[in-house]
Amino acid sequence: MVVSFDLFGTLVAADRPDEPWAAVADSLTERGVPVPDDWEAAYRRSHREYDRGQEAPLDEHVRLALASRDITVTAVTAREAVLAAFDGSVARRDGARAALTAAAERGPVAVCSNCSVPGLVERTLARTELGRGADVVVTSVGCGWRKPHPDIFEATAAALDAPLSTLVHVGDDARTDGGAGRAGARSVLIDDVPLPAVATRLREGRL
Template structure:
């Protein structure tokens, strides 16, 4: 068995109420001249990916700026985005215990459809779920797979195939724990199983 936890099953984290404004503020901090119609530029589609494919959020920001003739040197789009989405996360009740219990049965992964670089790992760190307890910074998860890292968004089956590959297991070994029932078809498409974290507390989930 290999258990895959969705980020949202383990942590709660608030994102900016107005992402465009938050990103604009961070861009200005980095010397980028934000266009007057930035909100409109940010809302436009600048990359049209295949169904289920992930567009890195910083690429979208850079394309939005470029559409208005604004350069973003020195990786400013990525740095501004990471700063704007700095997570203030809290672990859900029983989250750590559930992951440790899952680890007794095999490898454990974290899956997030975030397209913001570093977001998932920073959210885990903020929530106290980045490292195994009583260790010298040994990761709690054997793999952290995100939309921005694998190029696919859950519930697309390719996202779960990427998790299986990262863990070195077959898709049939995956048990996915998530609060979003729409993830069920994705993991079942690769032969895995789904556990609805809304239907029970994390402390009540049994892994076999």
């Protein structure tokens, strides 16, 4: 058995801006990028077609939204602006570190997270000091597919060098994290097994 954990809502609680377009606008302005008067409309509109289940990187979306208003921004600036806009306060959830430690006693451990902001998962793990508990980090923006798409779970199992059938994925969302079960792995939801109990069940072989 190998184990993967969802991040946001499972291992950590994180603040997210209520108006993301406004947070991104402030971040762009701080970097000297002009923001159009109708930025909210540009931000809310889709500027590229994606396959069902495919991740839409937010930094790419921001560049395309600006380009639709004849404003050019570099990829680096867009990435930095988006990361800063979403890098809010974050805290470890009760039982997170113990669960990672117990999973590591059984084998390789992954964090498997839906996140459209490049670098945000890695920064969050570093800020909460949980990064050392995971052998690999698989993100939707990194692999290109969002949970519950089977490809992100297959990528996670491959990163752990294990068959998908041996993967147990722990998460908080029945629709997204529950996709592990439909993909051929097994999902454990913290509504059914609270995170503080995950470590105990792992050590007892009951997860």
